Amino acid sequence: MFKPYVTAVVLVGTAVPSLLQFAVPGLEAAWMRDPAAISGGEWWRLGTALVVQDGGVFGTLFNLAFLAVLGYVAERALGPGRWLLLYVSGAVAGEAAGYLMNDPGAGNSVALCGLAGGLAVAAAGPLERSLGAFYAVLSGAWTLSASGTVGVVLMVVLAGAGFQLVAHRDRVPAPLFPAVAAAAAVVLCALLDLHGFALLAGVLAGWALKAAGARTAPAASA
Template identity: 55%
Template sequence: MKKFPAATAAAFAVTAVPSLLQFALPSLETALRRDPARIADGEWWRLGTSLLVQGGGPVGAAFNLVSLLVLGVIAERALGPVRWIACYLAGAAAGQAAGTWLGLVDAGNSIGVCGLAGGLAVAVALGRADRFAGSVAAFYALLLVGGIFTGSVTVIVATAVIGAAGAQLIAHRNRLPLPVFPAIVVATGLVLAVLADLHGPALLGGAAMAGVVAGALGAAPRSAR
């Protein structure tokens, strides 16, 4: 039996409770979100608490929580709990640094999930994770591109197109070379970073952290290659 994904379960529980509670107490999101001006005034704890509430409304909250659960389980099986935590925190730190530098007032755990996607990209490149894990990480990274569009109709169309492409990516994963998946994640991270989207640095932060601990990942089973 595979080990219970303890890191994912713990992070999900800690994030889900305030993320859902904020809809009953709207002031909770305001009190905990990332606010560069308040952080500069000494409220540095917002860099941590802003990961526990969501700034994208019910849809954004649902997306972030489901992403944490799905990518979290896959990443924990590939990386193990300690590296999982390291990649999650690296993505969060890189995303928070970018968000603060850009002056973005917002909240959400998506930057932590980006760290997991980046970590998975490295795990796939090293043969530690299989094509399914790589395709899911690539799909998630591509979905983030939808956030750069403005206007409800444009966002819906872009998300639908990206979603359809991502579904095909997962469905036909066995026909694609394994390096395609980490390449998509890293390339998406670079594009988003250039476009001043904090998810870009978060993806790259997770990948960088996984690269730092790459020597300890160990050899992958033959079936994962």
């Protein structure tokens, strides 16, 4: 029976401080990504920013829920080693982009973007690929929510369209999943949204994993 040990460990390690921040005043501020503080020597914030959340209760539960779902399917499909590679690639790219663009914040969504981008490209099954593409669309849709009522309406429409990738995954051409993830990454990068850089890192890491698998497959079957 498959047991997602890596997902469980990361989920607990993220959930405890993420929930604790609501009971401990100042925890989020002390651990968040603060470019000025990082430049002043508090480099560890680049890591602790991944285990506290700046999206309130809803954003916290959203990120934890997707960590459980994406984490489980990614670990089952790709294994713990490749899971960590994708998660870390999104985290590093997203946190670096946030620091370089002087964008303070917190949350593990950038790491999830790495998982999602990698799943959309490297996973073999349509469920895993469609979930990766769906999360990539959600990352773009969430950005629109800050644009007022029109933005919220567009976010809902875009999220609904992204869900169709999952609902009709068996009828969607396989190349569309990585194409959607890559397109979302490019658009978000153009908007200077750090999630775009995290998604792009996941997509590139996924392509590298897929290419490495294709090279080793003939040798394994020989």
